[in-house]
Amino acid sequence: MSPADHGNERTVVLEVDKLSVSYGKVNALHGISLKVHRGEIVTVIGPNGAGKTTLLCALIGLLPASGDIVYLGERQHGGRSVEQLVRLGMTLVPEKRELFAEMSVADNLLLGAFDRYRAGHRDSLETMEDVFNVFPRLMERREQTAGTLSGGERQMLAMGRALMAKPRLLLLDEPSLGLAPLIIREIFRTITQLKRTGVAILLVEQNARAALQVADYAYVLETGELALEGASRQLASDPRVVASYLGLGGRR
């Protein structure tokens, strides 16, 4: 089985070929090729400044990029806008969360379903119940303003808000950033649960150990280029990954 054929039984949600992004003359990403299938968690790990956030921003249309992006079997010619991609079920949970700080948790969640509302779906209350089942903490905090939440709760709200859009592809940017180990475990447990709903997840992480534990397939991004790829279990025992990203504790 060649590396690119991982899980070829299932439908491909996202296929990226030779994607490049540059800020002026600086090449931030170069020749990135990756694939995400339905109901699969794919992770991109790598050190600070490798271009992980840039990759997600380019995929959702916040940054212009060159190369081929095929999403849901359709080539994204000439760069679609964020709004168009959101309408097509792609959702990004950004690294900075980007919550609506002065609004209540419930309103933040409601706005997650804004585009579905515009498209004529009136099921946001039921969707909110589902989100509360995934994150019971948000249910307790529903009347509180988002700005008063703790770091972990903010991450939960950012993810819950993204789930309100009923995404087909969920892009997660460093969900573990700045969180206590116990909360990180909870967040990653949730990510594994989400996989069962059939959503495709592209998870970008610096916390390689946690990411490799939940992901099916993994890529290693270094200074704008993919250095390694493979099934997560294989990568977790790859000596190069162990040495650079996992340390000794990764050898289990």
Add this chain to the structure above:
Amino acid sequence: MDLQIALLLGQDGLTNGAIYALLALALVLVFAVTRVIFIPQGEFVAFGALTLASLQAGKLPGTVWLLLALGVLIGVLEGSRAVRAGQLRRLPLIVLLNVGVPLLLAGTLIAVSPATLPLPVQVLLALMLVVPLGPMIYRLAYQPVAEASVLVLLIVSVAVHVALTGLGLLFFGAEGSRTPPFTEVSFAVGDALLQGQTVLVIVASLGLIIALYLFFERTIYGKALRATAMNRTGARLMGISGTLAGMLSFTLAALIGVLSGILISPITTIYYDSGFLIGLKGFVGAIIGGLASYPVAAAGAALVGLLESYSSFWASAFKEVIVFTLIIPVLLWRSLKTTHVEEQ
């Protein structure tokens, strides 16, 4: 000054203050959502009042032609974009919306004589003629530079203001107009006489403010506008595009402006360039609210109205000077009070 005069001035001040408060709210809204300092806000007051006056005088208001011209421009712009993107099936809708509707409106106005229509219908016609200019101006003047700095947007605002004032002179002439009052009733309060129109202005303004509050607190579109004001990137990621938010806030601002003009035109004679000064007083209110707080902006605008009316009694030559000088202590107080936080 005896009590009667004080009451009279207070009544006058509150009426004007209510209008300034509405304009202040519109200015805060537009700035919070789009970062545009909307200098042409006042032009919507004048255009609304003068369009209504033209309709009542049996003339065809020039705003019809402006609506048609902007509609054609946007139709061409959007149409060519749709053709380039290969979305030909969107073409009929674009033409119908931008050219068809204004044509229909113009045709209706020529076919029926608007002067004979009842007042509510005339008001509705004036709203239909002037309010769409708000989002249209956003589409043509602001949307192409939506990501530019506040200064660039301000310069665009000055240009739009000058253009609209010139067009106002062309459409309505240099003479001022006054529309007949909506109500002739008056109440005796002690020795003073309370005009029904005054009460109407204050009640209508308060009603509009409550309606706006409910729109922002209860509806998903209102919440989307607030979300855009709080976090632009976050809102975009939810599918709330800057264009949608801009169009919506400009529609609201135009609606508020036109309603203010219609409310105030039975009390004050409105000229083609009256809007600027009225809008500027709303702007002083908005500045008191730091271009951010709706309640403080509204209260500040009411204060501006009262200050204006009492200073016109004591020092009428310095009326405007006193009102606009208010901005200096306010800015001083604000700059001393607020601590600047670093962007994180």
